[in-house]
Amino acid sequence: MLKIPGYIDGPLAEGSAYLDDPLFWPVHLGASLRGEDAQRAAFGADWDAAMNLSHVLSAEREWPVFSVPLSSGHTIHVVYRNIEGERGVDYLLHHPTWPAAETLAVDDGHFMGPGLSWPELLSAARQPATREVDDADARLLLLFPTLGDALLPDDATIALTAALTALTVIEEPAEVASHLLENQGQWAPAHWRQTDGVWINDGGHSYRNPFNAFALPQDRLLEISNALNGNPA
Template sequence: MFGADYDAAGDFQRRLWERAEWPTFTVPLAADHRLHVVYRSFTDDTGTDYLLHHPDWDRAELLARDDGHFMGPGLSWPELVEAANNALPGGSTTDPHARLLLLLPAFGDVEVPDDAVARLADALRARTSVEDPGPLAAVLLEDQGVPVPGPARWRSAERGFSVNDGSYSFRNPVNSFALSADRLDRVANALAP
């Protein structure tokens, strides 16, 4: 489908999950915040965690988790693009295409701009061997993990920080497992475009 080399992708994934240490990729954000993508390689329980951290915080905030029980979304389209495009040094890469694809699984947003398909297609063209990335980009943005988690609607909460309505999102304040209001506020401020 879409010209992807599934044997090569499967081989890469196997090598990634067989590593003794957990592969971790970091995307720096403004004011010393960091997004960390951690590939948990427990035997028979692999997964990917999307964490936001600052050196002054007592703990990292879990934004999304991609494993047998997906939790998210953790990023809106503007937050995803800002993290991808900021070019701040000190992370795993400054390449905006690699950053966009790395963080894409944590994304979910009903309202994407008209140029979103082209932006994602450019990243797929630059960093994958997909022969025609436009249709794949369109499908990825349209489906966004349907049925779970599906796209979310983002809005500004009463206190002014961004939240969403995702049933599995740590950033949906009505969920029993959501981050507290103070933690939602600091996450939104750290990710603000």
């Protein structure tokens, strides 16, 4: 059974097999597919099959884990936390030298985030890897729910559309990409800036806003910024 230092002692299980199912992606991105138009575009005639997959992913007997290694040696763990009444998806960052993983974002009814800006999302997705989740498109979609960025570049839709085209059977991927970027996460899109080498935001629910009482400490914020942006420590 998998273990993540400092994380809940649950039935963690490698989830990479789900990544080959085209329906996994709209299910995973569901929190950003709000409204009938978005859901119709993402699921189409596959709605019932997608809901069946969602039930499997949220089963208490097994908590799927998807791991995204970074060039710095850190790993982002995406965990389906399947506790009855407290289900959600946790986005954790860990390094072998840390005693416990840190939480970047939480996608549930008591959401926390954002965890990544758009440039960081692209950087984390495109960092080379030879183990675990190593496909750039899969990494982009897997980490997308952590996004919260008020200043998206003009080509954001292009990158997201390309990933959806590669991994899903969605008929109009550009339309779905637009819906995703319009909603992003459950939080309001944040403004990001760099201060003393640390990328921070102004999100009221973000661990990366140093003005929040629950923010991560400064040294962690610096290490996280470097890891996500592909900078040397």
